[in-house]
Amino acid sequence: MPVNIAIVDDKASNRSIIKDKLLRHTIFEVSLTAENGKDFLDKMKILPLDKLPSVVLMDLEMPEMDGVDAVAAGSYLYPTVKFVMLTIFDDEEKIFKAIKAGAFGYLLKDESAENIAEVLIQMHENGVGPISPGIAHKILQLVQNNTISLIQKHIPEKDKTPFNLTEREQEILKLLVHGMQYKEIGNQLQISPNTAKKHVLNIYAKLHVNSKAQALALAYEKGLI
Amino acid sequence: MPVNIAIVDDKASNRSIIKDKLLRHTIFEVSLTAENGKDFLDKMKILPLDKLPSVVLMDLEMPEMDGVDAVAAGSYLYPTVKFVMLTIFDDEEKIFKAIKAGAFGYLLKDESAENIAEVLIQMHENGVGPISPGIAHKILQLVQNNTISLIQKHIPEKDKTPFNLTEREQEILKLLVHGMQYKEIGNQLQISPNTAKKHVLNIYAKLHVNSKAQALALAYEKGLI
DNA sequence: TTGCCTATAATCCATTTGGATAAGACGGTA
């Protein structure tokens, strides 16, 4: 089966150059091209499932909606899709934000323009996000400059079952937190949506809230997730 | 002129394997081998200046003095020397500590054992610290897991409104995030609940989501709040 | 065995939400 790729870049010439490079390899199929983040998200919505790209090559600097925002929304809406930033830009903050937003890889155009296809093939084989040496080096420097710090997260042992939620309820809370609705939760857990709803209402009672939004707010603020 | 390399590993077999690999290239000269951090520092002290290694390949796990400590001391005493960690170990914290201590590169043995020499040559040419894809990927994950955070520097940060939300919309998103419903939002802002709803729907459109729960999830996960 | 808790499921009903659409007021800009 072919590997579907999406290309998002505001310059038509860039899009066609990359497309040409990829299409030289018969494994790749370019199922979507877009000229900015908004255009990309719009087109993703109406894309048939079998055309869903497994990799999105995304420029960072674009009008209307830039790469960072597009990755943020895209990686949330399509968790299975891998976003690889492909840009000439090596600004520290951009790098960091894009990664934070959910970028799976980060390539500098001039470093990898020649062998994008090869990089993608490798990535497909070993599942490891591609990073240009230049970017990796930049990250090392950020760490050494104390611009980045490792957050020590020690999990407080004591509250294992917050609010006396049962295991099932915690399981459901996790799904709830991802914005799923009853149908989807039921689907995911192979139970009736009615049951899913019952669990959710039970959770509300234990958390002393009465809406999804409130439950999510509480869950996030108290770090139940 | 030859490039002097130091090899620090507690296993004699590892040392000789690496040494052999390097010596196949005539540019390299192995001017020092040591079996742990302390041994390395001791030998560095009595090394003639012209034998000073420009690169040190250093194992992480060693008795007496491990790689992290050795790099910390070594990079301080010999600032021109580049330390490349070479280990099978991919523990997050070790990676981070070693980088922090001053590691210039970080290679996983199994990923690069075959072409250590090539990697070093590249590094010598472009001055960029080598990082195994596996390690780079791990760092990406650390960033995404919020295990690492960017320390906000004084940067004037053109506070770009995420997703092109208007001020009013951001204001409303903040209330939304507290689990408020249209009525309450309208009440709070002294506007009609209908208007509040309109704003919320506009926000959905910009975030490309279609429910409060999804909007909250996105807002929290991407740190829009 | 009896009782309690949990997970499962369903039904009824009122409220809230999401989606589409229209339209007026206001400020800034071409």
Add this chain to the structure above:
DNA sequence: TACCGTCTTATCCAAATGGATTATAGGCAA
């Protein structure tokens, strides 16, 4: 002036949600 974007309000309708209640089955403990 004419146009555009933002904020404001409204209405209609369909779908999802919240609340209350009932019921069955399994596991576990007194």
